[in-house]
Amino acid sequence: MQGKFQKGVQYNMKIIIRGDIRTGKSTLFNRLQGGPFKEEYVTTPQIEVANIQWKYNQANDIIKVEIWDVVDKGINPTPINRRPNLSDGTGLKIDNKQGPVTPTSPTRLTTELSPDQIALDAATINVYRNTHGVILMFDITKSWTFDYAIKELKVIPENMSILLLGNFGDLSSQRSITRSQIYQSIADCNRLRVTEYPPANMIRYVETSMLTGFGLEYIYKYLGIPFLQLQKDILRQQLELKTKELVTLLDTLDDSEHISASARKQHSITNDIRDPKLEVEQEQDRLELEKSALKDLWDKESRAISQQESGESGEKYH
Ligand SMILES: Nc1nc2c(ncn2[C@@H]2O[C@H](COP(=O)(O)OP(=O)(O)OP(=O)(O)O)[C@@H](O)[C@H]2O)c(=O)[nH]1
Ligand SMILES: [Mg+2]
Incomplete structure (x- = not known):
């Protein structure tokens, strides 16, 4: 060697x-x-x-x-x-x-x-x-x-x-x-x-x-x-090649071993590599969070409106 x-x-x-x-x-x-x-x-x-x-x-x-x-x-x-x-x-x-x-x-x-x-x-x-x-x-x-x-x-x-x-x-x-x-x-x-x-x-x-x-x-x-x-x-080309190889290998391991999404996330974080699959999932998570936050806001708003409405009607009928 x-x-x-x-x-x-x-x-x-x-x-x-x-x-x-x-x-x-x-x-x-x-x-x-x-x-x-x-x-x-x-x-x-x-x-x-x-x-x-x-x-x-x-x-x-x-x-x-x-x-x-x-x-x-x-x-x-x-x-x-x-x-x-x-x-x-x-x-x-x-x-x-x-x-x-x-x-x-x-x-x-x-x-x-x-x-x-x-x-x-x-x-x-x-x-x-x-x-x-x-x-x-x-x-x-x-x-x-x-x-x-x-x-x-x-x-x-x-x-x-x-x-x-x-x-x-x-x-x-x-x-x-x-x-x-x-x-x-x-x-x-x-x-x-x-x-x-x-x-x-x-x-x-x-x-x-x-x-x-x-x-x-x-x-x-x-x-x-x-x-x-x-x-x-040559070194730059090798670096690019090795990065691609690494991402492919990680993908193969994730797919073949039925690893859960959270474990995949964990793998990607520990390897500090940009995983395209994970990026899509993260974007979906972010959209879900935004959607539920908006939903919460609308729920609050509609509750406030209905409370206001019932208050107003109570005033009217009592
Ligand atoms: N005094 C002197 N003679 C040189 C020097 N370099 C080359 N020569 C002479 O100049 C002549 C031309 O040199 P070559 O190396 O054949 O030139 P070349 O550019 O290959 O010529 P082509 O193949 O015809 O384009 C030869 O007689 C060499 O001995 C130098 O630095 N000083
Ligand atoms: Mg010559």
Whole structure:
């Protein structure tokens, strides 16, 4: 029994990494799996998924984190049955020295595809489905990647936790977006997200460098936010379920054992649970009491009237 408790509960959490092209998504994806920084740039042809084990504080719970490296517009020139294993690093290679790839570049590559060669991408599936946290990346040296992030921030479901990463922090001397611009935009977006979910859904911002590893620890810690939110949701559902189970069981016991109404009442009071059957009975009791009180009043009134009448008639006839 003790061993079972020590093993803890298993949780499945889904985290997606999004961002404009060449912002460091796959580098983070690899880093989170314990891989080293790779200078070579290989654009990701379609969504990739990996599972990592993650620990919340020193708890014994087993937390399986499913990480998605999201591609907006996929590139899949290979038919489905002959696709390479994408996690082994094979894919379309673009040399670093070719210069920056603009956000519109992938369309140039996809025009050669036939309809049966559709890749897994954010255009074909809803990546936010069952997602617990979003890591949204931009490159602090490329303003258009920040514009992309701000646009995306406005469409991410408001219950989701978001971590915005200003990547390429090692190139901060070349930055094209100031910190105050970033904080201002986040404040504007957060204002729109103040609904029923705060504080877990508020946008958090941190600057990182996948090259130096700066900020990776923060990302690791950040996973605690979607995790605690997930745990809270599960506990809330369990609580609702157990309350329903309890009411059903009490009902079954009351019905099957021919328990009197007063005993049922007693049961409900001692269990401090709202029993719908008892509530109806209580309402009927209350109506009965009201009715008899009214009846008493009418009886008194009619007695007084008849006394008055007999008095008056006595006066008349005596
Ligand atoms: N100097 C520096 N280079 C980085 C950093 N992060 C990623 N890179 C490099 O930037 C290039 C692009 O990184 P990727 O991780 O492939 O970017 P991506 O967002 O997955 O790109 P796509 O899949 O094409 O959308 C690679 O050459 C990386 O080595 C960083 O923080 N600093
Ligand atoms: Mg990539």
